Amino acid sequence: MGIADAEAVRTAVVTFPNPSEEGVFTLRATGERMVRVEVLDLNGRTVWTRAGLEVHQATIDLSTHPGGVYAAQVHLADGSVALVRLVSTH
Structure with a gap:
């Protein structure tokens, strides 16, 4: 995957x-459908997965987890993975 491809993957998920x-x-x-979503804490532990x-749309509920920064790995139907930072302030 080249740099341009990586940029396209990052913008595939809002x-x-x-x-x-x-x-x-x-x-x-x-664009592509989501087939798997995994949310990790800053220590790399999986805290939520589907x-x-x-x-094309999914809801992630981290309300039972501490506020903070999480990383979502969004696996798309074409085999690519988009990385999304989630910030929970509750």
Whole structure:
């Protein structure tokens, strides 16, 4: 994957609200469908995951987790992975 390809992957997923005061986020894929979403804390531990998806929009609920910064790995139908930073301020 080249630099231009990596840029395209980063812009394939829109997140809102971000930051989130409630810890609930909506991810919207602007092109390919999302097939798996995994959220990791800053220590690299998986704190939330959904697999078997075939959707353009998904909701992530981190309201039971401490506020902070998380990384979402969004696996798309074409095999690419978009990385999204999530900021929860609750």
